[in-house]
Amino acid sequence: MIRFILRRTGSLVLLLIAVSFITFTLFQLGPADPASAACGQECTPERVAEARVALGMDQPFFLQYADYMRGLVSPRMIGAPGAESVCQWPCLGKSFQTNENVSDIISRSLPYTLSMAVGALVLWTVSGVGLGLLAALRKGSPTDKFIVGAASVGVSLPIPVTGLFLLLVFVNQLHLLPFTTNEINSPFGAQGPWAWVLNYLLPWIALAVLFSASYIRVTRTNMIETFDEDFIRTARAKGLAPRTVTFKHGVRAGITPIVTMLGMDIGLLLGGAVLTEQIFSVPGLGFTAVRAAISGDLPVTMAITMLAAFFVIVANVAVDLAYAAIDPRVRLQ
Structure with missing residues (x-):
């Protein structure tokens, strides 16, 4: 190890x-x-x-x-x-445009990206894996067909379409949710965790619609294949409860592709959800990176690019470690 x-x-x-x-x-x-x-x-x-x-x-x-x-x-x-x-170390330089320390720019932008990533991650993982598992358990039923159809629609919708639709309906028309404000970047701020949830709910949903669709399809396919394995038949023949067969044996064996997807998606999302941050005017890493690239601000672009690469690589290492914990057959050499 x-x-x-x-x-x-x-x-x-x-x-x-x-x-x-x-x-x-x-x-x-x-x-x-x-x-x-x-x-x-x-x-x-x-x-x-x-x-x-x-x-x-x-x-x-x-x-x-x-x-x-x-x-x-x-x-x-x-x-x-x-x-x-x-x-001072670590010296990322100063912005060509504002002469501000790049480390200060990163420190200011990162909480917004983390706020978007955490909520969206929970939402799309729970909904994607849960609905994919439900579709696998109800294979061929109307429930299965509805979930698969909804996933096909979700995966084909680009973020700009979903994000603008959510803003139009829930902010401009129904006035149920506020437009995202830059004053809230943490659940521990003065406004409280509920204001934080309401502030980032629409970006979370926009990301979850796209990501969860892929998770539904992959989870459903892998769980159907896993439920046809010999060890699942053996567990059922021993008289184990269906819940035990499903969650203790089936999910654990079929979840490894989801772990791979999750690791990559977390790394990419922490590097900045560019389109989502642009649509909802969230000044996170992606929003800052676009402005820096357009203006030719090399120090800021370098710092965000390296930070995004760092997140992706660390996420890959975490996936390898998670494999060893989930599947005893995997050994880290």
């Missing part, structure tokens, strides 16, 4: 380096000039050159990249010559 974790940790570091290098290279090859954007509207070539020096973009590519990566393991100096300041 320890060797496995150490090996995956080494892979994590190498993958993050690769992701950071690719992102850094793409920005260097792109048409946007952050120095011109940071200079403002009334810009002269002299001021653009000064901005490039202040942003550290006058250095060769590899020196810029090495300086950025050095800040991830130790403090470094940033700023124009004569006006440099110490950027």
Whole structure:
């Protein structure tokens, strides 16, 4: 187990380096000039050159990249010559647009993304796995056909359609729910957990409609195959209660593909639900990443890209560990 974790940790570091290098290279090859954007509207070539020096973009590519990566393991100096300041570890740099520490931007955006991810995760997992299991148990019945049909509709609906429909019906027409506000980013705030739930309920539903549809279909297919296995017939022949056969033997054996999907989806969602955050105006990581990419804000884009990659890789490690706990046949080598 320890060797496995150490090996995956080494892979994590190498993958993050690769992701950071690719992102850094793409920005260097792109048409946007952050120095011109940071200079403002009334810009002269002299001021653009000064901005490039202040942003550290006058250095060769590899020196810029090495300086950025050095800040991830130790403090470094940033700023124009004569006006440099110490950027404490972990130094993600300063925004090209606002001159704000990127770590502060991430700290401000991450709670919004976490609020969206936690609620949506619970909603789509419970509904997706529960309805998929129900459809498998009622195979061929009207209930099964209705659930499968609803899942087919849900998986084909893009987030913009679902999100705008929910806003139109529940906010603009029925006035049952408030429009998402940026003042609530935690259930432990002054407004309380109920206000937090109401604030993020529509984004949760929009994400759950899309994700749970896939979970329903995968759960149903795997559980039907599992219920036809010999060990399930043996458990039934021994006279075990149907609930015991279903949940203790069937679900445990058929849930492993769901664990894989869940790990990947959690990692991707924590990296920022871009479309959902844009539709509901939630200033999370995805919302911030889009604005940074459009404006050519390299430090912010780099930080969010690496954070998203970190979440995905850690989620994959968690999936491998969960496999060993769920299925005794799996051993971590």
